[in-house]
Amino acid sequence: MALAQQLEELAIDIAREAGELARRRRTEGVAIAATKSSIADIVTEADREVETLIRSRLVDERPGDGFLGEESAAERGTTGITWVVDPIDGTVNYAYGIPVYAVSIAAVSGEPEPSRWKALAGVVFSPPTGEMFHAARGAGAWLGGERLAVNAEPSPAGALLATGFGYNPATHASDLARVARVMPMARDLRRMGAASLDLCFVAAGRFDGYFERGLQPWDHAAGALVVAEAGGRFTRVELDDIPGRPLFVASGPALFDSLLATALGP
Numbered sequence: 299m300a301l302a303q304q305l306e307e308l309a310i311d312i313a314r315e316a317g318e319l320a321r322r323r324r325t326e327g328v329a330i331a332a333t334k335s336s337i338a339d340i341v342t343e344a345d346r347e348v349e350t351l352i353r354s355r356l357v358d359e360r361p362g363d364g365f366l367g368e369e370s371a372a373e374r375g376t377t378g379i380t381w382v383v384d385p386i387d388g389t390v391n392y393a394y395g396i397p398v399y400a401v402s403i404a405a406v407s408g409e410p411e412p413s414r415w416k417a418l419a420g421v422v423f424s425p426p427t428g429e430m431f432h433a434a435r436g437a438g439a440w441l442g443g444e445r446l447a448v449n450a451e452p453s454p455a456g457a458l459l460a461t462g463f464g465y466n467p468a469t470h471a472s473d474l475a476r477v478a479r480v481m482p483m484a485r486d487l488r489r490m491g492a493a494s495l496d497l498c499f500v501a502a503g504r505f506d507g508y509f510e511r512g513l514q515p516w517d518h519a520a521g522a523l524v525v526a527e528a529g530g531r532f533t534r535v536e537l538d539d540i541p542g543r544p545l546f547v548a549s550g551p552a553l554f555d556s557l558l559a560t561a562l563g564p
């Protein structure tokens with residue numbers, strides 16, 4: 299079996315186990331352990347415990363690989379493969395009991411930096427629904443056993459779009475201006491609260507497109523590959539006003555250029 303598919307299979311197994319732990323901890327009650335970049339940016343004990351589980355399983359199976367996770371220190375590997383992990387994407391939903399969160403695990407090769415890596419495998423598992431989105435480079439995107447394809451064209455009623463608002467209040471005014479620019483092309487706009495699932499929903503044709511500023515590598519590493527393998531496009535554009543908070547856009551090919559141009563603005 300090709301390396302990308304081996305990595306995908308491993309990620310699927312680990313994501314299922316990690317997702318079951320997250321779901322169990324949720325039923326036991328959730329404690330906020332700390333805040334991070336801003337007071338709205340939280341981490342729960344479960345985020346840390348689930349990342350520890352994922353990391354230890356990866357070390358057992360592939361000891362030489364690197365690791366880049368949301369909740370623990372990054373480590374360079376010796377194999378050229380790095381695992382990019384968000385143990386619970388949608389932590390605020392998770393903390394509030396909203397059943398929209400996911401375990402996101404990607405394997406990338408090359409420099410562990412989004413503009414330079416090549417994604418080989420990506421898995422996004424939604425514990426509340428049991429949905430397993432997965433892709434291996436060159437082998438398509440899947441929801442369980444069903445092959446995914448982005449929507450060819452938005453409906454005449456307009457595009458069903460999704461967005462998010464990062465935790466950095468400094469970008470909120472421009473985030474809202476972007477929403478105002480994009481609304482005329484939308485039939486409606488969703489804000490689910492888990493970027494990895496937003497991307498997988500584009501891949502599944504549940505959304506026509508998605509845009510958000512300021513994602514972290516672990517938020518998009520797996521979902522972006524799922525979009526690409528479903529025939530979609532994904533990009534990351536640095537903006538001048540606040541460096542380090544790029545804009546991300548994903549959609550099917552027919553919508554992509556106009557969505558990107560509108561999201562970027564004049």
Ligand code: IPD
Nearest residue numbers: 387388389462463464491492493
């Ligand atoms: C967050 C979610 C959210 C997005 C934020 C992300 P986290 O990830 O994906 O939808 O708007 O930008 O940081 O913190 O829950 O892992």
